[in-house]
Amino acid sequence: MAQSSQATGGLVSIPALLQRNAQKFADKPAFRQKEFGIWQTWTWKDVQREVDNFALGLINLGVNEGDFVAIIGSNRPQLYWSMVAAQSVGAVPVPLYQDSAAEEMAYVLDHCGARFIIVEDQEQVDKVIEVQDRLHQFEHMIYLDPRGLRKYDHSRLHEFSHVQEQGHAARDEFTPELEKRRAKLDMSSTCVMLYTSGTTGKPKGVVLSNRNIIESAHNSSDFDKLGPDEEILAYLPMAWVGDFIFSVGQAYWAGFCVNCPESPETMVTDLREIGPTYYFAPPRVFETQLTNVMIRMEDASRMKKWLFDTFMAHARKVGPAILDGKPVGFMDRMKYKLGDLFVYGPLKNTLGFSRVRIGYTAGEAIGPEIFDFYRSLGINLKQLYGQTEATVFITMQPDGEVRSDTVGVPAPGVELKIGDNGEVYYRSPGVFEYYYKNPESTADTKDPEGWVATGDAGFIEEGSGHLRIIDRAKDVGKMADGSLFAPKYVENKLKFYPNILEAVVFGNGRDRCMAFINIDLSAVGNWAERNNIAYSSYQELAGHPKVLAQVQAHVEEVNRSIADDPMLSGCQIHRFLILHKELDADDGEMTRTRKVRRRIVEDKFHDLITALYDGSDKISTRTEVTYEDGRKGYISATLEIRDAKVQPVTTQKMAAE
Amino acid sequence: MNQMSTEGYTTADGRKIGGVMMEMKNITLRFGGVKAITDISFDIREGEIRAIIGPNGAGKSSMLNVISGFYVPQEGEVWFRGAKRPPMKPYQVAQQGIARTFQNIALFEGMSVLDNVMTGRLTHMKSGMLEQAIWKGKAEKEEVENREVVEKIIDFLEIQAIRKTPVARLPYGLKKRVELARALAAEPKLLLLDEPMAGMNVEEKEDMSRFILDVNDEFGTTIALIEHDMGVVMDLSDRVVVMDYGKKIGDGTPDEVRSNQAVIDAYLGVAHD
Numbered sequence: 066m067a068q069s070s071q072a073t074g075g076l077v078s079i080p081a082l083l084q085r086n087a088q089k090f091a092d093k094p095a096f097r098q099k100e101f102g103i104w105q106t107w108t109w110k111d112v113q114r115e116v117d118n119f120a121l122g123l124i125n126l127g128v129n130e131g132d133f134v135a136i137i138g139s140n141r142p143q144l145y146w147s148m149v150a151a152q153s154v155g156a157v158p159v160p161l162y163q164d165s166a167a168e169e170m171a172y173v174l175d176h177c178g179a180r181f182i183i184v185e186d187q188e189q190v191d192k193v194i195e196v197q198d199r200l201h202q203f204e205h206m207i208y209l210d211p212r213g214l215r216k217y218d219h220s221r222l223h224e225f226s227h228v229q230e231q232g233h234a235a236r237d238e239f240t241p242e243l244e245k246r247r248a249k250l251d252m253s254s255t256c257v258m259l260y261t262s263g264t265t266g267k268p269k270g271v272v273l274s275n276r277n278i279i280e281s282a283h284n285s286s287d288f289d290k291l292g293p294d295e296e297i298l299a300y301l302p303m304a305w306v307g308d309f310i311f312s313v314g315q316a317y318w319a320g321f322c323v324n325c326p327e328s329p330e331t332m333v334t335d336l337r338e339i340g341p342t343y344y345f346a347p348p349r350v351f352e353t354q355l356t357n358v359m360i361r362m363e364d365a366s367r368m369k370k371w372l373f374d375t376f377m378a379h380a381r382k383v384g385p386a387i388l389d390g391k392p393v394g395f396m397d398r399m400k401y402k403l404g405d406l407f408v409y410g411p412l413k414n415t416l417g418f419s420r421v422r423i424g425y426t427a428g429e430a431i432g433p434e435i436f437d438f439y440r441s442l443g444i445n446l447k448q449l450y451g452q453t454e455a456t457v458f459i460t461m462q463p464d465g466e467v468r469s470d471t472v473g474v475p476a477p478g479v480e481l482k483i484g485d486n487g488e489v490y491y492r493s494p495g496v497f498e499y500y501y502k503n504p505e506s507t508a509d510t511k512d513p514e515g516w517v518a519t520g521d522a523g524f525i526e527e528g529s530g531h532l533r534i535i536d537r538a539k540d541v542g543k544m545a546d547g548s549l550f551a552p553k554y555v556e557n558k559l560k561f562y563p564n565i566l567e568a569v570v571f572g573n574g575r576d577r578c579m580a581f582i583n584i585d586l587s588a589v590g591n592w593a594e595r596n597n598i599a600y601s602s603y604q605e606l607a608g609h610p611k612v613l614a615q616v617q618a619h620v621e622e623v624n625r626s627i628a629d630d631p632m633l634s635g636c637q638i639h640r641f642l643i644l645h646k647e648l649d650a651d652d653g654e655m656t657r658t659r660k661v662r663r664r665i666v667e668d669k670f671h672d673l674i675t676a677l678y679d680g681s682d683k684i685s686t687r688t689e690v691t692y693e694d695g696r697k698g699y700i701s702a703t704l705e706i707r708d709a710k711v712q713p714v715t716t717q718k719m720a721a722e
Numbered sequence: 723m724n725q726m727s728t729e730g731y732t733t734a735d736g737r738k739i740g741g742v743m744m745e746m747k748n749i750t751l752r753f754g755g756v757k758a759i760t761d762i763s764f765d766i767r768e769g770e771i772r773a774i775i776g777p778n779g780a781g782k783s784s785m786l787n788v789i790s791g792f793y794v795p796q797e798g799e800v801w802f803r804g805a806k807r808p809p810m811k812p813y814q815v816a817q818q819g820i821a822r823t824f825q826n827i828a829l830f831e832g833m834s835v836l837d838n839v840m841t842g843r844l845t846h847m848k849s850g851m852l853e854q855a856i857w858k859g860k861a862e863k864e865e866v867e868n869r870e871v872v873e874k875i876i877d878f879l880e881i882q883a884i885r886k887t888p889v890a891r892l893p894y895g896l897k898k899r900v901e902l903a904r905a906l907a908a909e910p911k912l913l914l915l916d917e918p919m920a921g922m923n924v925e926e927k928e929d930m931s932r933f934i935l936d937v938n939d940e941f942g943t944t945i946a947l948i949e950h951d952m953g954v955v956m957d958l959s960d961r962v963v964v965m966d967y968g969k970k971i972g973d974g975t976p977d978e979v980r981s982n983q984a985v986i987d988a989y990l991g992v993a994h995d
Contacts, residue, residue, distance in 0.1 A: 101873035102885065212878070213936050216736065330883035694928075 078250035078275045080116075080153040082317040087113035090293055090320045096142040099327035099335060107142060109320070115143075115229070117243070120150040122232025124239045126181070126205055126223070130155030130246060133177040133258070137161045137170070137193075138185025140299040140325045143209050143225055145312060147183045152256065155246040156181075159258045159270070160303040162657045163189065164650075166695050169268075171196035173260050177270055177501065178202040183225070186210040190217070252276040257313075258501060259306050261453045262656040270501030271306075271453045280494040281456040282314035284477040288461060289423050295321035295343045296420070300332050305658065306453040307427075311345060314456075336417030344424045348431035349659060351446070353587075354416055355435050356563050360591045376404035377441070384441030389465045409442045418444050425449050427472075428658065430534070430553075432561030436469035448472050450532060454510065454517055455479075456495030460532045471531035481532065487522040488538040522551075540663060542573035548635030550578070552663070555627060555636050562619045563588045564612075567648050569666050570638065571674055579677040580641040581670065582616055583607075583648055589615075604702055607643045613707055616643060620709040628712035637711040640677050642684075644670075645702035651691045673704065682706050730767055733960055740768030742801075743912060743944055744789065749798035751784055758784040759795070760968045766912065771938055771945045773955045776965035777988065782948045783825060785965065786914050789946065790822050791815035817845050821910035823901040825917045825948075831890040835881060835900050836872065838889055842907025843868040875906050878940070879933060895926035899933070906937065913937070915947035919954055927951065931958055956980065964988070 076082050086095065086109040095109040107115065128134065134151040136158055138144050148158035159177050161170060163185065170192055174182065180202050184190055190208055197203055208214060209225045232239070256278045260268040285291075299312040312323045321343070326335040362373050383397045393401075413419050424439070424446040431448065439446040445464065450472035451457040460481070462473035475481050479493040492515045499507040511517045522541045523534040535541065536553040544550050552570040559568040559582070566585040572578035586603055589612055593600055600606040624637040648654040654666050667674065669688070676684035687701040730740045744766040751759040759781045766772045774782045787793040788800065791812045800807045802818060810818075821842070829838050846868060849861040876882055879899055884892060889900060898918060905913055918934065919927045931954055937943050949955045955962060956976040964972035964979055966988040972979050979985050 099882075101870065101877055102882070103873075212940065213932075215939060327882045328880065334883070334886075693925075 076279065076318075077252045078152065078247075078254065079149050079256060079278070079313060079317055080247050080250060082279075083109075083113055083116060083149055086317065086320045093293060093320070094322045095316075095320075096145070096323050096325070097339075098142050098325040099331070099338075102327075104324075104338070112142075112146065116146045116150045116153065118229040118233045118236075119146060119225070120153040120232065120243055121236055121239045122228035122230075123150055123154050123156070123181070124242055125231050125235050126228065128154050128156050128181055130249075132156040132181065133159050133179045135159045135161055135174055135177065135179040135182045136184075136303065137182065137189045138163050138209065138303070139329055140301075140303060140308070140312070141185060141209060142323075142325055144183065144185065144303060145299075145323065147207075147225075148257065148313065149317075152250070153243060153247050155249065155254075157255045157258050159260070160309070161260070162262070162302050162304045164302075165657065166651070166691075167192040167195045168695075171199050173268060173270075174200050174203065176268075177258060180204045181207070183207045184209070187213040190214060190222070250275065252279070255498070257309055259304060259309065259453055262658050262660075269503055269506055272498040272501055273306075273456055274498050277456040277495050277497060278310070278314045279318065280478065281458055282310060282318040284494070285310070285458050285461070286315050286319045288463075288477055289343075291315055291319045291321065291343060291423075293320035295319065295422075296339055296341045297321065297323055297343050297345075298332075298336055298339055298341045299323050299325050300329070300336075301345070302657070306457055307345060307451075310457045311343075333417070337415070338417075340417060340420040342420050342422045344418070344421050346424075346426060347428045347659070348426050348435070349429070351426060351431065351435055351439060352563070355438055356585065356588050358412070358416075359563065360588065363591070363595065372407055376408040377438075379404055380409060380441035381437060384443060385437060385467075388440055388443055388445060389467070405443070413442055413444065418442075421445065423447065427451060429660070430557040431469060432557075433469040434561065440467065449476075450534065451476075452519060454497045455491060455493060456497070458495060459489075459491050459493070459519070462531075466529070466531070468531070471526060471529070471533050473532065474530050475532075481525065482516070483524060484518070486538065487524065487535070487541070489519045489521050489523045489532065489534070490516045491519065492516050540573075544572055544578075544635045545574060545576040546635065549632050550636060551633055552578075552636070554633060555580075555623065555638065556661075558623045558626060559619065564592075564615060565619060567661065569648075569661055569663065570636070571667065571677070572636065575678070577639040577678075578636050579674065580620065580638045581666070581673070582620075582641055582643045584612060584616065584643060586647070603647060604645045604700065607645060608702070608705065610705075613643060613705060616641070617707050617709055624709060624711050628714065634712075634714045637714075638709050639711055640706055640708050642673060642677065642704050642706045644673075645686070645704060646688060646690060646700060649690075651693060652689070653691075677706060730769075733770075737769065737939075737960075739770045739960060742766070743768045743803060745801040746785075746788070747799040747801065749785075749788060749795045749800070751781075751788060751793055751795045757968050759788070759965075761798075762965070762968075762970045763798075764963045764970065764973055766944060766946055767961075769938070769942055769944055770960040771934070771947070771958055773959035773962045774946065774948050774965065775950075775952075775955055775962055779967075780965040781968040782965055783916055786822070786916055786946070786948060789912075790820060790914055813845075816908065819909075819911035820914065821905040821908040821912075822914035823898070823905050823916060823918060825920060827894075827897045827901055829889045829897060829901055829904070832888060834886050834888055835892070835903075836876070836885050838900055839872045839875060839903045839907050840868065842904035843872060845908055846871075871909070872903075872907050875903050878906075878936070879903050895922050895929075898922070898926075898930065902930075902933065902937075906941070906943075909941075910943060912944045912946065915945060915949075917948050917950065919949060919951055927954060934958060 090109045092108045094106045095112045096107040097104050134156045136144055136147055151158040161173055182193055205221050207223045207225055207228055211224050252275050254275055256273050256275045258270045258272050260270050301308045316323050324339045326332045379400055383393050383401055386393050421444050424444055427449045447462040447467050449461040451459045458476035460473040461476045479491055482490045484490055496515055496517050520538050521534050522536055522538040523532055525532055536551040540552055542550040550573050555570045556568040559565050564585055567583035569581040570578055584607055620638050620641055627637050628634050650657050655661055672686055685703045687699055689697055689699055691697050732738055742765045747763050749759055749762045776782050788795050791810045794809045847864055849864050853861040919930050938945055962976055962979045964985045971988055972982040972985040
């Protein structure tokens with residue numbers, strides 16, 4: 066305890082960091098949000114005033130120490146302040162995913178027993194009201210945007226600015242109380258509780274202490290030399306641990322500026338206007354952006370296309386080497402400079418990456434072509450590996466050691482070990498305290514010595530010391546003949562094709578592997594448009610014979626590449642089909658962070674799996690779908706099943722055993 | 723409902739409806755020998771949402787055009803805020819505080835959403851052409867003020883993401899919303915909506931309904947709308963006028979209209995013996 070507060074200079078809580086920043090960086094921008102078409106700025110001093118007023122308002126409303134305060138909404142400065150204000154009065158902020166349906170919210174709100182709920186707008190107010198009968202501890206709700214709420218019963222509803230005003234008015238009365246509570250916070254007090262989206266079962270509340278957050282922020286800021294001049298765009302869900310670390314932990318530690326988009330739809334424009342220096346996005350975002358660039362280049366004039374192709378080829382050749390500071394010939398350097406002038410610079414500007422000093426991606430494997438594309442443009446895109454239970458950071462890639470197939474070396478302060486079954490374990494200052502109201506799961510995940518199971522299978526590469534992840538440990542299985550089955554490995558290879566958005570591979574305990582495919586509607590749709598193929602829906606395009614033929618070619622190519630891997634050659638795909646609907650979080654087929662829930666997909670589409678294995682070439686099916694507002698409907702379809710060519714397996718299958 | 727006092731009434735959800743804002747007295751409109759509207763009278767009250775419904779060709783759009791000053795009726799009187807309105811040009815009507823949207827979208831396709839909505843501020847701009855051209859003093863100040871009003875509307879209707887997009891590139895549902903934005907930019911007392919939900923899917927209709935209610939609620943704007951979707955009309959409006967073949971066959975709250983036998987016969991088409 067004493068040691069850690071020394072390491073962080075006596076800064077033992079986020080509110081303490083805020084007070085330091087308000088003095089040290091007083092008039093530097095801390096938050097920006099675009100409102101009414103103009104970027105509004107709050108300095109650190111402003112933020113301290115806003116947070117204090119709101120904290121006083123919370124005391125005025127009766128928030129006690131140890132209370133849980135739920136926060137629901139998109140990235141708004143006021144919601145970030147709410148979290149720090151809640152911490153200041155000794156309460157625990159619990160951010161929730163704002164796109165969850167009322168049902169999902171009810172579980173979390175009830176589980177943590179939130180007495181106070183701070184929401185963005187009418188949409189969230191309505192959801193809470195819908196389920197409030199089941200929330201026994203719920204008392205007051207505070208909203209930011211009063212629109213449409215005038216006629217609501219205001220006995221338990223309060224407007225954010227009013228709470229602040231009342232807090233400010235009562236400052237003489239409550240300031241001593243606020244200071245007393247703030248002084249009590251230390252490294253071991255709870256900083257935040259985050260619910261993991263949970264690929265299986267109910268969400269679990271991960272309790273993170275100030276030590277977890279501050280030490281992780283401190284270590285990772287040092288690792289990448291983050292300073293007070295960074296700019297980030299806060300656009301990922303506030304309920305996700307990454308956003309909490311980037312937009313609260315690191316931002317308060319390093320004192321940099323957090324920019325909030327005007328609305329979720331304006332994110333691309335806002336990104337370009339802000340030009341962040343430090344940027345995180347899941348692989349999917351990078352994929353989508355690359356797909357969009359390629360689609361637009363297809364439609365560009367011949368001159369532009371020639372310029373793009375020529376200089377991109379050069380960038381792929383020397384770009385990564387230049388970025389890593391390796392020796393590159395003079396002529397190549399000059400040509401790269403020229404390319405920067407004509408192609409890379411304008412392209413980076415369009416994407417909003419002109420100023421990116423450090424970019425991270427994580428959560429899923431990223432395609433090597435996609436990864437190299439961004440790096441060759443001179444964008445320092447790196448990978449990290451982490452989870453909520455570790456306060457994000459387990460491994461990170463240091464500058465100059467960046468590769469698409471590893472996730473980097475252990476982050477500062479992290480120890481790694483590989484279990485007997487290949488599962489990765491870690492121990493670090495970021496290791497979570499416990500799962501809220503769930504000692505069994507806590508004991509299952511974290512052993513008495515502090516080692517935490519990641520649930521992922523992987524190995525540490527000889528020589529470089531980098532960690533490589535193969536798959537989820539529980540998804541790694543055996544085929545009927547005993548060879549290794551690693552579905553994610555195959556799925557990722559499939560997903561690297563721009564035409565394929567999602568793939569689910571089956572084969573555990575079976576003799577052959579089969580696959581479900583989701584096509585990427587924007588990529589395939591554009592191809593269809595250029596080839597005069599008319600379609601009216603995802604379903605129709607997915608069933609088009611030419612689309613099937615394309616996907617078949619991809620699957621066969623993947624089979625060829627898998628056949629080269631002695632350990633995984635048994636995972637070649639024998640038969641596949643293209644699903645008639647996109648896998649969706651509203652239907653429970655994916656998590657809110659867009660990871661496939663394998664068991665649920667298996668369950669829901671068991672008729673399709675049966676058809677894949679029994680050799681039929683067509684299958685009719687009917688699937689329930691949930692619309693965004695919670696209503697349900699059905700779609701029916703007849704799906705064609707195709708056989709894919711597989712390579713004869715040359716090496717012995719028993720390599721895995 | 724016809725025996726309402728002049729002070730207005732209170733709706734079921736607690737909104738205060740004021741006195742008569744606009745009154746149509748015995749309006750008859752002819753095109754040559756064709757009678758589009760025959761002897762229709764009704765009123766629109768401050769703060770209410772008033773719907774005009776009827777089968778195709780019933781004369782609904784003509785009625786709206788009479789209100790907006792586009793058509794001048796051969797017989798009858800239009801009273802606005804306690805005064806009889808002389809025949810007026812549509813721009814004069816607009817200056818009185820009446821704005822409208824069109825059944826077939828009438829936006830400037832080549833201009834951005836922002837510029838389109840700014841045109842709605844035209845009646846509020848006082849500076850001359852010369853001032854506008856040299857961009858000094860009043861013109862500059864006016865532009866900033868008007869932009870602020872427009873930005874609030876853009877925020878209100880959640881069209882920030884398309885602020886700079888040319889209207890021609892927008893899908894139908896969004897164009898309708900931009901048109902509503904332009905009408906709102908005039909800060910009207912009375913807003914006329916000609917089939918605001920025609921051709922929309924369920925989700926777009928829900929969004930538009932929400933916006934109409936919010937406009938009425940937040941800005942206190944009186945709204946007269948024509949709509950075909952019965953569900954929408956019955957949910958949104960405080961009172962409904964029903965027209966058929968140019969004549970008024972019903973007038974009252976949605977419930978009264980729904981149980982009016984003449985309306986059922988003419989419009990809703992429910993069988994009875």
